Amino acid sequence: MGDAAAIKWADPEPAPGGSLSDEQVDAWRTRGFALVEGLLPANLIERLRSDAASAFPAAGSPESERVTDFGSGERLVFPSTSAALNELTLHPRLLGAVARLLQVDVRELRLTQSDLWAKYGRETHRGGDRDNDDQRIHVDYPNHTLTHPPEWHEPEAVEMIVYLCGVEESGGATAVVPRRGDGDPAYAWPIVATPGVAGLEWVNDRASAEAYLEREAPEVARFRAEHLYPREVRARFRAGTVLLYRHDTWHRGTPLDPGTMRAVQNLTFRKAGSEWVSTLHSGWAWGMYGKSLPMERLVATASVDQRCVLGFPAPGHDYWTPKTVAAVGARFGPLGMDMTPYERAV
Numbered sequence: 117m118g119d120a121a122a123i124k125w126a127d128p129e130p131a132p133g134g135s136l137s138d139e140q141v142d143a144w145r146t147r148g149f150a151l152v153e154g155l156l157p158a159n160l161i162e163r164l165r166s167d168a169a170s171a172f173p174a175a176g177s178p179e180s181e182r183v184t185d186f187g188s189g190e191r192l193v194f195p196s197t198s199a200a201l202n203e204l205t206l207h208p209r210l211l212g213a214v215a216r217l218l219q220v221d222v223r224e225l226r227l228t229q230s231d232l233w234a235k236y237g238r239e240t241h242r243g244g245d246r247d248n249d250d251q252r253i254h255v256d257y258p259n260h261t262l263t264h265p266p267e268w269h270e271p272e273a274v275e276m277i278v279y280l281c282g283v284e285e286s287g288g289a290t291a292v293v294p295r296r297g298d299g300d301p302a303y304a305w306p307i308v309a310t311p312g313v314a315g316l317e318w319v320n321d322r323a324s325a326e327a328y329l330e331r332e333a334p335e336v337a338r339f340r341a342e343h344l345y346p347r348e349v350r351a352r353f354r355a356g357t358v359l360l361y362r363h364d365t366w367h368r369g370t371p372l373d374p375g376t377m378r379a380v381q382n383l384t385f386r387k388a389g390s391e392w393v394s395t396l397h398s399g400w401a402w403g404m405y406g407k408s409l410p411m412e413r414l415v416a417t418a419s420v421d422q423r424c425v426l427g428f429p430a431p432g433h434d435y436w437t438p439k440t441v442a443a444v445g446a447r448f449g450p451l452g453m454d455m456t457p458y459e460r461a462v
């Protein structure tokens with residue numbers, strides 16, 4: 117905030133050969149985040165960036181001044197008319213990374229969010245209390261889960277931000293508070309010192325949120341001023357950098373440079389059993405009637421692992437009988453689906 121000289125930066129670290137290093141896994145599990153480079157192919161990032169540019173108002177345009185909140189308004193969510201968005205969402209290296217962080221098999225992961233967000237550097241803050249330019253520090257769990265995240269060492273979900281441009285093009289580095297071990301006062305349980313939970317109204321804008329807390333819950337405002345804001349580090353992202361973080365990681369979005377646009381893909385995966393972590397978009401099957409049936413084709417040609425991440429039953433699941441194998445084969449076979457893995461496991 118304010119004093120540029122005081123900003124602390126975190127730099128992305130390469131993922132050797134496209135998979136996370138042990139240090140990156142450890143950083144996510146202990147500090148609450150890892151900033152990673154080289155997980156996704158550069159041309160995939162470029163394709164998605166170009167799809168985002170066609171779907172959203174141009175940087176600096178009058179329309180862009182009106183975009184004051186998160187998300188694409190379901191314009192660019194999975195499953196999408198953007199093939200790049202679908203490919204990135206289920207990219208085997210991304211799924212492999214998430215599976216390592218949660219220490220489960222890829223087949224035990226479930227997708228719950230894949231939404232492209234265009235954020236704009238604006239002259240005005242017409243979103244008022246809810247404006248997203250300079251966000252209050254927060255954790256993301258309140259609008260992802262019906263409960264509270266489980267204890268720190270038993271994480272059930274991975275969130276990520278895939279940046280489609282570099283911080284020097286837009287500003288707006290995500291700020292994160294690294295957790296310093298089990299005794300860290302910033303991460304003392306329960307994690308409720310944030311607007312939108314425990315009866316506090318949801319406020320997005322930093323100045324409005326802190327003023328509101330100062331009035332309504334001064335001890336909460338003091339905790340945030342003492343333990344959270346002073347410890348922020350900012351992600352020095354490049355195009356293709358991935359911020360892997362958690363529902364219980366303190367973080368916030370910071371202002372963009374006026375006249376710029378920053379496109380990012382926001383994704384969340386949960387463990388299969390954590391049904392209280394909500395899927396944030398229309399169900400995946402709801403996309404099946406899209407023109408030329410892109411979602412039917414996607415399911416038909418996806419790998420067994422990728423299908424599992426969408427909730428499709430794994431080989432060996434009780435769902436499969438000789439009759440269901442034949443029926444699902446009749447539905448997707450003409451689009452190229454190979455039923456043998458399911459057939460073999462009946």
Ligand SMILES: O=C(O)CCC(=O)C(=O)O
Pocket residue numbers: 186235251256288289290291367368369370
């Ligand atoms: O924009 C960012 O860098 C972070 C956004 C964020 O944390 C949120 O909207 O919940």
Ligand SMILES: [Fe+2]
Pocket residue numbers: 254255256367368
């Ligand atoms: Fe957030």
